[in-house]
Amino acid sequence: MAGFRSPSPGLRGLRPAAFGADPGGERMARIRRSPHFHNGVFRNPGGTARTRPSGSALDVAKVFLDKETRSRRTPTGAVPVHSTTLADLSRPPATGLRLTWMGHSGVLAEIDGHRVLFDPVWGERCSPFPFAGPRRLHPAPLPLAALGPVDAVVVSHDHYDHLDLPTIRALAGTDTLFAVPLGVGAHLEHWGVSAGRLRELDWHEATRIGGLTLTATPARHFCGRALRNTQHTLWASWVVAGEEHRVFHSGDTGYFEGFRDIGAQHGPFDATMIQVGAYSEFWPDIHMTPEEGVRSHLDLQGGAPAGVLLPIHWGTFNLAPHAWAEPAEWLKDAAGEAGQAVAFPRPGEPFEPEGKLPSDPWWRGVSRPVPHSWRRPRPARAVAGNPGRDLDPAGDR
Numbered sequence: 001m002a003g004f005r006s007p008s009p010g011l012r013g014l015r016p017a018a019f020g021a022d023p024g025g026e027r028m029a030r031i032r033r034s035p036h037f038h039n040g041v042f043r044n045p046g047g048t049a050r051t052r053p054s055g056s057a058l059d060v061a062k063v064f065l066d067k068e069t070r071s072r073r074t075p076t077g078a079v080p081v082h083s084t085t086l087a088d089l090s091r092p093p094a095t096g097l098r099l100t101w102m103g104h105s106g107v108l109a110e111i112d113g114h115r116v117l118f119d120p121v122w123g124e125r126c127s128p129f130p131f132a133g134p135r136r137l138h139p140a141p142l143p144l145a146a147l148g149p150v151d152a153v154v155v156s157h158d159h160y161d162h163l164d165l166p167t168i169r170a171l172a173g174t175d176t177l178f179a180v181p182l183g184v185g186a187h188l189e190h191w192g193v194s195a196g197r198l199r200e201l202d203w204h205e206a207t208r209i210g211g212l213t214l215t216a217t218p219a220r221h222f223c224g225r226a227l228r229n230t231q232h233t234l235w236a237s238w239v240v241a242g243e244e245h246r247v248f249h250s251g252d253t254g255y256f257e258g259f260r261d262i263g264a265q266h267g268p269f270d271a272t273m274i275q276v277g278a279y280s281e282f283w284p285d286i287h288m289t290p291e292e293g294v295r296s297h298l299d300l301q302g303g304a305p306a307g308v309l310l311p312i313h314w315g316t317f318n319l320a321p322h323a324w325a326e327p328a329e330w331l332k333d334a335a336g337e338a339g340q341a342v343a344f345p346r347p348g349e350p351f352e353p354e355g356k357l358p359s360d361p362w363w364r365g366v367s368r369p370v371p372h373s374w375r376r377p378r379p380a381r382a383v384a385g386n387p388g389r390d391l392d393p394a395g396d397r
Contacts, residue, residue, distance in 0.1 A: 272300055287313075310345075
C-alpha cells in the first residue's frame, strides 16, 4: 500500500511482496500534478466518500458474526462453473463482441478482433497472505495459461480482489500490455512488469492498444494494500472502444452523478460490466447495490437504447454481510422492473451481448432462499451535490 513504511530498516525484508511498492520519482511527481490529487490524497467525485465502516467495530462484528447472516453468506453446494476451454475462445465471436465472466470482477472481453482481460484474479485468496483472508467460493473456470494471448490487461484499482500478485506475475511472463490507474504501475513494476508495457492513466486520459481506445474514467472508491491508506494510487472505471463496439467496466464504485457524464462522452455501450455485490449500509459511498447498478447502467446510455448489463463483483468472494445470492436476486428484480436486459452467465460461460443471453437463475440451485429485505421501505439517502435525491427508495440504505 502506498505510504507504508517498515518500523526499522532491519525489518523491511518482512514486508510481504503482495503489498506492492509505493509510487516514487517521476510517477509520484505525476500524481502530484493530477487535478484529482489534493492535499496529499486522491479525491472522489461528488465529495468525500466514507472509506471505513460507518458503524463501530462492534456493530460490524455483530452483523458478520450473526448466525443467520453467516448461514446465508456462502453457497450451499458447488457453484456450477462452466468448463471454458481454449477451443471455446479460439472461435471469433460471430457478432464481434463476446464477454466471458471469470468470476468476481474478472471479465475477458473479445471486442472487434482484440482481447482485453479486466481485473483478473486467479489466486485462491484476495489477501496478502496465503493462509488468511477471503477464499474463493468456486474455482477459476480455466487455468490462466489456457486463456490464450490477450492484448491488454486492465486493472481498476489496487485492492486484493482486483489486483492479484500471482496472476500479475504469471501475466508478466507474456507480452501483454497493462492499462492501470495512476500510481498502480508501481506495484506491477515491483512484480516484474517492465515499464514499457505499462499504460498508466489519470481519469479522462486514454491510450491506444492495437485497434482499441482505452479510457480511464472516474469512480467513487478508494485504494490501498498495506497497513494504512494514504490514497496515493488512483481507482478508475474503464471505457474500451473498438471500431464497432464499446464496453464499460465499473471497477468498484459507489453510485454518483458522473455516470451520466461518462455516458454522454463515451456511450452508449453495447455492454456494461457493473459492480453489484459487496454492498452494505456500513459503507454506502463506495459500493453500489444492485438497484444502483441498474440505475448507473441506464445513466451510462445517455438516453439511447440500453445495451446488456453484466453483473460483476459477486459470487466468488465473501466480502459483505448480505446473502451470497442476494445480488443476483435483487438485480433480477430491479432489471425486470426497469425493462433492462441482463446476462446471468455461470462463471466461465461465454456469451455475445447481441445474441442469446444466459438468463437461467442458476444460483438458486446452490443457495438458501433469499429474503427480500431490500423491499422494506428505508429512509431516503442524500447524495453529495444533490441532497434531495433519494438514491435507493426500495431498500438497503
